[in-house]
Amino acid sequence: MPGWIMKRAAEQGGEFSREAAQELSSLIDNDTRIASQEITKLLTYVNFNRAVSPDDVDHLTAFSGNLSVFEMVDALAQGSEQKAMALLKGLLEQEDPISLFFMINRQFRLLIQAREILDEGGGEAQIQKELSVARFVAQKLNNQAQRFELQYLIKIYHHLLEIDVWIKTGQMPSDLALELFVAEMKQ
16 A cells, blocks of 8 residues: 555655655555545645655544544543443444444454563554554554553454354344444453
8 A cells, every 4th residue: 555655646746755655554544545635635735845754644644434443442441331332333323334343353453462562571663663553553552552451452352253253144233243342341
C-alpha cells in the first residue's frame, strides 16, 4: 500500500516520503477510496511544494474505523462494559459485523504482540518498528497493552477464535456474538 500511495501522489504531481506513505497506509487500513481522498487532501495541504511528511499525515488524517475500536478496547480495559457496549452498538451501525469482528480480532492480536514487546523491556518505538504501525497506533497500543496481562490477552484471543467458529458455522449471528463478547469481558 505505501508504494501505491507514493505512485498515486506522483500521478497527481506531488510527493510522499516513504514514512508518510507508511503512516497513511496504517491509518486507512488499505482502503484505496479513502487513500485517494487523503492523498489529494495532504498534497493540497503542502501545496504540492514539498513531500508530505509523517507529521502532516498525523495532523490531518483521521484514523479510519479503528479509532472507535481503540475506544471500545479502552473502555473494556478500564472495566466500563456499559461504555464498551454503547461503542460497539455505534460501530455496528456503521460497520458490517464481520468487518468489525476482524478489526476487533486484529486489535487484540496487536495488543498481544505489543504486550510481549513491553514484557521484554521494549517500548513505544519498538512497538512501532516491529509491528510496522503508525506512531499514533504504537502509542495507543503501548497505552492499552499496559492495562492488560499477557495471559488475559491470550485468553481473549482464544475466545475470539471461538466466536469466529460460532459465526462461520451459523451457531450465532455475528452482531449477537460481538455483543456477547463485550458483555463477557471482565478482568
